[in-house]
Amino acid sequence: MLxxxxxxxxxxxxxxxxxxxxxxxxxxxxxLVFADPLLQRLLVSEVVRVPGCNQDGARALQAHLLTxxxxxxxxxxxxxxDEQVCWVPAGRHNRxxxxxxx
Numbered sequence: 322m323l324x325x326x327x328x329x330x331x332x333x334x335x336x337x338x339x340x341x342x343x344x345x346x347x348x349x350x351x352x353l354v355f356a357d358p359l360l361q362r363l364l365v366s367e368v369v370r371v372p373g374c375n376q377d378g379a380r381a382l383q384a385h386l387l388t389x390x391x392x393x394x395x396x397x398x399x400x401x402x403d404e405q406v407c408w409v410p411a412g413r414h415n416r417x418x419x420x421x422x423x
Contacts, residue, residue, distance in 0.1 A: 325350060326349045396410055
């Protein structure tokens, strides 16, 4: 990123690490692409089957993350230094899309 800044080039970075690096050292770069599905990061929640694990609590958290209200709150989150959208939630329960029901 430093070389791209110095040479007036381009770099492919996530917005979060870019903002962190930019805060530490002024860069002659600016973010150009936001919320592109091709560059999305997938976040996954998984209930583990380990003795002592609160599986009911984990399932409740998953259900909470998938509610329309929570999805809207995730979408409303902004980076402190920018008004761009941080997350484009597309939450869905797709367990059986890959794994068979146990």
